[in-house]
Amino acid sequence: MxxxxxxxxxxxxxxPTMSAKTLHFHHDKHHAAYVKALNDxxxxxxxxxxxxxxxxxxxxxxxxxxxxxxxxxxQVWNHxxxxxxxxxxxxxxxxxxxxxxxxxxxxLAQMREAFIKEGVNHFxxxxxxxxxxxxxxxxxxxxxxxxxxTERALSPLIACDLWEHAYYLDYQNDRKAYxxxxxxxxxxxxxxxxxxxxxxxxxxxxxxxxxxESAKAA
Ligand code: MN
Numbered sequence: 001m002x003x004x005x006x007x008x009x010x011x012x013x014x015x016p017t018m019s020a021k022t023l024h025f026h027h028d029k030h031h032a033a034y035v036k037a038l039n040d041x042x043x044x045x046x047x048x049x050x051x052x053x054x055x056x057x058x059x060x061x062x063x064x065x066x067x068x069x070x071x072x073x074x075q076v077w078n079h080x081x082x083x084x085x086x087x088x089x090x091x092x093x094x095x096x097x098x099x100x101x102x103x104x105x106x107x108l109a110q111m112r113e114a115f116i117k118e119g120v121n122h123f124x125x126x127x128x129x130x131x132x133x134x135x136x137x138x139x140x141x142x143x144x145x146x147x148x149x150t151e152r153a154l155s156p157l158i159a160c161d162l163w164e165h166a167y168y169l170d171y172q173n174d175r176k177a178y179x180x181x182x183x184x185x186x187x188x189x190x191x192x193x194x195x196x197x198x199x200x201x202x203x204x205x206x207x208x209x210x211x212x213e214s215a216k217a218a
Pocket of ligand 1: 161163165166
């Protein structure tokens, strides 16, 4: 079974940008529900399953029952990646990432503008991502549960949740204010830098924890 990952920070560590109340609902209710639904769909101790990434890729291929499995598996992955994409510890982009930002966007301010614009203009629920492809960065968004690892030959560096549950308690309908504050105060540049290094062959990209073979918890 797959486990709900613990946050690497306290629930109130991202305040005031993201309230403890939002994080409790988002992690303890929304993300937990996706994990439970995923494990229920997969059944008890499926020994043939070795990674969440494989579940996502295989269910993305389609089939009558695949959509529900894909949606829950991808949302489990996306949220875990989203927790990694945030930190209360301020840092700057590493040198390699700074160079890539300059060559791809001009400068950090233009990357910020592109990221926020993509998120604001995204219709409905989904995710906005900073991605790398061959050292070139871009900003893309995906709908609902859709992710990066199945859809495109891109490496995700960070993701921000555009579902209303991610920001409505703190910002109501003001997605732009949420995205701006998120980018300015929470974006985990150290994580983005390590993801970019991994995409260039230096180190290992983040992966979801492998499943355990234990029977389902009560
Ligand atoms: Mn969410």
